[in-house]
Amino acid sequence: MYWSLALRIFALLVCALLVTAADYYKVLDVDRSANERDIKRQYKKLSRKYHPDKNKDPDAEERFVEIARAYEVLSDPEKRQIYDRHGEDGLKAHEGGQPFHANPFDMFSNFFGGEQHQQVRRGPTSVSEFEVLLENMYTGATIDFRIRKKVLCDHCRGTGAASTHDIHTCSGCGGSGVKIVKQQIFPGMFAQSQQTCDQCGGRGKVIAKQCDHCKGQKVLDQVMGLELEVLKGMPEGYEVVFEGEGDESPDWEPGDVVLRVRSKKEKGGWRRKESSLYWKETIGVDEALLGFERNLTHLDGHVVTLKRDAVTQPGFVQVIKGEGMPVFGESHHGDLFVEYNVVLPTQISPDLKKSTSLMSLWVCS
Ligand SMILES: [Zn+2]
Ligand SMILES: [Zn+2]
Structure with a gap:
């Protein structure tokens, strides 16, 4: 009893999957009002993305076939109309029960091969x-x-026309876009030449009433x-x-x-050269002489410790490995170069004078 129920639910689910063929508009990710160009563009984009030669995803081939089928239907005005009105079943009836006409791979190579020849x-x-x-x-x-x-x-x-009924074949050239002009060179002698039709500008069609929305533009x-x-x-x-x-x-x-x-x-901030980063840090004379430890907040907010035990000369550049920019397309970073600027006091107190002279004695000896 339990099993037969479970089986029936399973069978129903399978049926549902088979019956609800994917919505072709969704497959191509276009609106129902999409024009030919949108459909073509989406096919171009998606078929390249899911081509099994390129996409090794196990579902890619299925997607690719689905995309080809959607394009086959939506790019054909007749099939699209049937599909819009009667859905997949209507199409099947129209196609005489044959599930697939075009080979999706031929379709792909025709599409991209044809595109190169046709010089769009x-x-x-x-x-x-x-x-x-x-x-x-x-x-x-x-x-x-x-x-x-x-x-x-x-x-x-x-089209620039108010409706399709407002587009007429040009009466000046009969739709060819060119006019044959006869010119008399000598009395009784004529030369024939072709000229672009001045009534339609060579388009072969004239618009009786312009589209209000774009003013014919x-x-x-x-x-x-x-x-x-x-x-x-x-x-x-x-x-x-x-x-x-x-x-x-x-x-x-x-x-x-x-x-x-x-x-x-940005002035005074980080500078970049390829994968290297440059930073200027200003320290006091005491730090320059006695050493220091400082925190530098990096571009993403992490803290880099700047530490020196030795005397730091003005203009000294410390290299910090691996704290530069990420190397494009790779997983490691370049280096960070910190240049030190030492600020000297404008005045010194008598006490400091004393200790500085003592220190210089000590340094010299
Ligand atoms: Zn014309
Ligand atoms: Zn318009």
Whole structure:
């Protein structure tokens, strides 16, 4: 009795898993209103990430196959419509019960192979300098920042027209974008030449009514939040690339946003050169002569003990191994160089004068 119940629950769970095929929008991590470009971009990103040649995770292959299937459906307007209305079952009926048409690996190589031949136009890549605190480069950090960029208008999806009915084939060129112009060179003699159609600017289409939302501009200004991952020990001027986050346009694939990351220069504070750190410590004349022990708070708050028993000359540099910056991509640190500055008193009391002269006698003898 108990067992049969347990078995039934188990069977139900298995059934549920089989029936609820993954939501293709979720698989590609896109919105239900995502346009062709978003879908393509996500496929590009995820299929690379989960390709079993690269990703050795045991679930990667399954994910990869799922991503290919999601792309196969969502990139095909007909299949996408069926899927939106009738779900996976509707698709199966449409595809005649064949579970998979495209080989996910062929699909991948076609996608990336085809991309190189087809010379897609790409929008400009913007490069900006980005300053972070040296502390962030020491410990590593995630920093949110905002960029202003042009995105395709979501009302007209980048056509610039109020509706699809407002896009007409140009009557000037019949949609070809060029006009054949006959010129008379001599009486009775004509030369034919092709010219870009002046009515549509070579596009072959004219817009009768412009989109109200973008005023026919096709794109809108948008402020977007992005996340910069500052890695431990990141070199100065390191370039972090945000692929495809540049300005959108119906005429091109968006370019990249590149941040060149540097640490802020702060006066009198820590200085960095590659994996070395530099610090200036000021000590009194008594400490310079008699030795001292001091605490220095490091970039992440841990305390480094500065200790000297011998006489410290002004400008002396003490090297503290392993207290520098993390070496990028490795697990050890560079060194810390502490330079000592000795403050001499402006006046000395008669007592100190006496003891100093005694000391100099003692030092000289
Ligand atoms: Zn618009
Ligand atoms: Zn035209």
